[in-house]
Amino acid sequence: MPIPLKYDPGEHRVKHCWHKPEAGFVEVNREGRTLLIGKCPNTMTRPMAEQLLRTGIAYPPALIIAPAS
Numbered sequence: 649m650p651i652p653l654k655y656d657p658g659e660h661r662v663k664h665c666w667h668k669p670e671a672g673f674v675e676v677n678r679e680g681r682t683l684l685i686g687k688c689p690n691t692m693t694r695p696m697a698e699q700l701l702r703t704g705i706a707y708p709p710a711l712i713i714a715p716a717s
Contacts, residue, residue, distance in 0.1 A: 654698060664688050 666672075666687040673684045688697070 652702070654701075666690065 664685070664687055666674075667690055668687070669689050669691050671689050672687050674687060676683045676685055
């Protein structure tokens with residue numbers, strides 16, 4: 649049975665928001681490492697985000713999870 653996930657946009661954070669109408673990534677340098685931060689399109693609504701949470705692809709993909717030994 650699916651879990652009714654809710655999207656929390658983090659009202660005071662802008663980590664995953666940007667001004668473009670498409671999804672993408674930006675590089676951020678932290679402590680000598682380059683990280684990729686995913687950005688949602690600025691046209692995404694809360695209902696759209698919740699639908700993606702409920703039907704999206706799980707990560708990490710099951711194919712790369714090592715079996716328990």
